[in-house]
Amino acid sequence: MPSRRDVLKWFGAAAVSAATLDIAPSRAFASGATRYASQRPPVGKRKFVSQAVERQLATVKSAIGDPKLAWMFENCYPNTLDTTVELGTLDGKPDTFVITGDINAMWLRDSSAQVSPYLSLAKQDANLQRLFRGLIRRQARCIRIDPYANAFMPDPHSQPLSWSVHDDTDMKPGVGERKWEIDSLCYPIRLAHGYWQATGDTEPFDDDWRSAMATVVKTFREQQRKHDRGPYHFQRPSKIPTDTLMLDGYGNPARPNGMIHSMFRPSDDACLYPLFVPANLFAVTSLRQLAQMSRGIHHDEAFASECTALADEVEQAVHRDGRMRDEQGQEHWAYEIDGFGNQVFMDDANAPSLLSLAYLGCCDRKDPLYQRTRNRAWSEHNPYFFKGRAAEGIGGPHEGLRMIWPMSLMMYAQTSDDPAQISQCLRWLRDTDAGTGFMHETFDQDDPAHFTRAWFAWANTLFGELIVDLHRTRPALLR
Numbered sequence: 001m002p003s004r005r006d007v008l009k010w011f012g013a014a015a016v017s018a019a020t021l022d023i024a025p026s027r028a029f030a031s032g033a034t035r036y037a038s039q040r041p042p043v044g045k046r047k048f049v050s051q052a053v054e055r056q057l058a059t060v061k062s063a064i065g066d067p068k069l070a071w072m073f074e075n076c077y078p079n080t081l082d083t084t085v086e087l088g089t090l091d092g093k094p095d096t097f098v099i100t101g102d103i104n105a106m107w108l109r110d111s112s113a114q115v116s117p118y119l120s121l122a123k124q125d126a127n128l129q130r131l132f133r134g135l136i137r138r139q140a141r142c143i144r145i146d147p148y149a150n151a152f153m154p155d156p157h158s159q160p161l162s163w164s165v166h167d168d169t170d171m172k173p174g175v176g177e178r179k180w181e182i183d184s185l186c187y188p189i190r191l192a193h194g195y196w197q198a199t200g201d202t203e204p205f206d207d208d209w210r211s212a213m214a215t216v217v218k219t220f221r222e223q224q225r226k227h228d229r230g231p232y233h234f235q236r237p238s239k240i241p242t243d244t245l246m247l248d249g250y251g252n253p254a255r256p257n258g259m260i261h262s263m264f265r266p267s268d269d270a271c272l273y274p275l276f277v278p279a280n281l282f283a284v285t286s287l288r289q290l291a292q293m294s295r296g297i298h299h300d301e302a303f304a305s306e307c308t309a310l311a312d313e314v315e316q317a318v319h320r321d322g323r324m325r326d327e328q329g330q331e332h333w334a335y336e337i338d339g340f341g342n343q344v345f346m347d348d349a350n351a352p353s354l355l356s357l358a359y360l361g362c363c364d365r366k367d368p369l370y371q372r373t374r375n376r377a378w379s380e381h382n383p384y385f386f387k388g389r390a391a392e393g394i395g396g397p398h399e400g401l402r403m404i405w406p407m408s409l410m411m412y413a414q415t416s417d418d419p420a421q422i423s424q425c426l427r428w429l430r431d432t433d434a435g436t437g438f439m440h441e442t443f444d445q446d447d448p449a450h451f452t453r454a455w456f457a458w459a460n461t462l463f464g465e466l467i468v469d470l471h472r473t474r475p476a477l478l479r
Contacts, residue, residue, distance in 0.1 A: 036071035039437045041082055048085040052125035053078055053118055060471045065479045069430050069467075075437040077464025080114040080457045086154070087134060090141075096134030097154055101455040105151045105161055105176040108139055109266055110458045112187035113351070117465035119191075119198045132195045136204040139188040140212035142174075147219040148232045150184045150268065151176035168235040168249060179264040180223070180232050182279035183352050185216045186286040190360070193289040202297050210298065213290055217306060220283060220314075223261045225254070234263060242269035242397055255339030258317030266350040267398040273336035273344060277322040278352035280314055281362040287311035323369075326381075332373040333357075346384055347377035348396035349405030355394065358415045365415050378412060388445025391428035395442060399452055403442035406432065407459050410466050422470070422477055429463060439463045 040046070057077055064070035086097040098111035115135060122128040142152045149172070151161065156173035159165070164177045171178055192209075196202065222230040233249035245251045251263045254274045260283055262276040291307035294300045324334045324343050333354055334343040347354045354377045358365035365371075377394065379385060384395045386404050394408035395401070406429055413425035432448035433439065439460045441453035453459075470477055 036067055036437075038071075039075040040078065046078075046082045048081040048087065048127075048131065050078075050081060050118065050121065050125050050128050050131075052121035052128060053081060056121060056468065060468055060478075063471055063475060063478055064467070066430065069426065069478075072430065072433060072437050072439075073464060073467045076439055076460035077117070077467065079438070079460035079464075081118070083455070084114065084457045085131065087131065090137070093137060094130050094134035095138055096131050097138060098135060099457075101457040102453060103161070105153055106138070106142075107151045108142060108184040109150070109181070109187045111135060111139070112191040114457050114461050116191060116194060117461050117468065119194045122195065123199045129199060129201060132191075132199075133201070133204040136188070136192050136195065136209065139191070140209040143185065143188065143212040143215055144208070146170075146172045146175050146178065147185060147215050148180045149175040149178045150181050150264070151179075164236075166237055169233060170231075177268070178234060179268055180234065180262065181264045181266055181268070182220075182223075182260055182262040182276065182283055183266045185219065186279070186282045186352070189213070189216070189286040189290050193293055196293060196297070205293065205297050210300075210303075213294075214303070216290070217287075217303075217310060220260050220287075220310060224256060224258060225261050226256045230261075232263065245270055252338065253340075254337075257321055257339045258313045259321070259337075259339075260314060265348055265396075266352060267348050267396050269348075269397050271336055273338040273342060275322070275337045275339055277318060277334050277336060278354055278357060278362075280318045280322070281357060282352040282360055284311045284315045284318070285360065285362050287314075326372070326376065330372055331369060332376050333369065345376070345381065347382050347394055348384060348398075349394045349408040349411075350396060350398070351407070351411065353377075353394075353408075353411070355408065355415065356411045359411055365417070374415060386445045390432055390443065390446055390448050392445070393428070399442045402445045403452070404432075404445055405442050405459075406439045407462060410459075410462050413466055414469065419474065419477060422474065426477070 057074060061070045061074050064073060084099045084101060088095045098106055098114055100107055100110045118128055122132055153174055153176045160171060161176045167178060169178045229250045234245050235249040236244040238244050245263055251274050254261060259275045259280050261274040262271055262279050263274060264270055265276065287307045288311050291304040294304040294307065321339065322334050322337055323331045324345055325331055335346050335354060337343045352360055354373050357363050357370055363370045376382065382394065386393065386395055386402055391404055393404035395403045395405055409425045409428050413422045416422050432443050434449045434451055436454065439456065440451040441456045441459065442451060444450040
């Protein structure tokens, strides 16, 4: 039975991506005036078109001095809309399904992150508002189906993902994969809050959405595991240890301390210690956003207070137990802990990560604790920090040693106030696309032609978001 890693490797060649998107690979390598011909699908074959996004794309691209960087921005920024969005209706209301790219399933995390860069444009584009309304509804529906699932299929009659069919867990109809990750419930809140803040639109936040949010809080409470292990368990027959959980599917033991247990990381790899610090800090931020929405939209002070109380409890626990000290006695965040006093320091490129805490709004980027953590994560103190001839950056266990995730370069740039750091990240991103014009999941530290996932929409759109943000805040770096 192929694993997710096996399936993704089958999509590792750029030619596969080009064929999937109905694009001729030769155009990417043509010489002369056509060297940087657009790699977007023809207009008639694009899944979704937003005039606001098209205007933004044209404005920003014209301000980029480097021709290759401008070409990559043109390819990447609209990639989610061009290739991954399916619009429909359900019960007479908008419905939006967003696949990750080369897998025909929707991750709650990825789908939220893929469209977030378009939030600022939604108020001026009715089509974008329809997309967001449909996705917010779809995500709420998914959470109501199973709050412990990370990935969902287009409809309840679809078969689960091929690598999930033999999983020992409580699979529900419509679930693609059932790996419990705290961030799977945080990202839909982040998206909903961002949409509300950007547009003032309250239409998608109906009783079904409120029911889903109550389920989120209930699930977080269950996974504090104060009295028992809770209902979630998961095992998979696999040769990859990080694809399954030990101890009857409940994971490594942890002493309850008020933090939320997470069995898997946002990489879909199993946690070593189940008290996963970045995701708990993300949950604190998300719960406070949910409380703000509850008060502002529904005037539900009781639920808002419940969200705030849980956020306060988790925050207190993670600040008390989730810190470590370096060789000089300075504090920094741990990556995972078990509540018995054991802690591990590393970082993984997938967000939430230690590096991404400021990007996700979990702290101020100038916070000294975050700065020390960020510096340590971007160093050889992190066993998944790789430095080679092509670039340096953070990877993770998911694709193994030497494999740098472009996402980590984007997060490093997004959380930097140093123009030299940002410029270096832009050069690395520009020069490690293997001539495809797109971002990939990972590339070898010495050989960018060795990469995984030729069609990975989250990384593409995140790159577009970085360029748009720099155009707004540091335009000189693009000129």
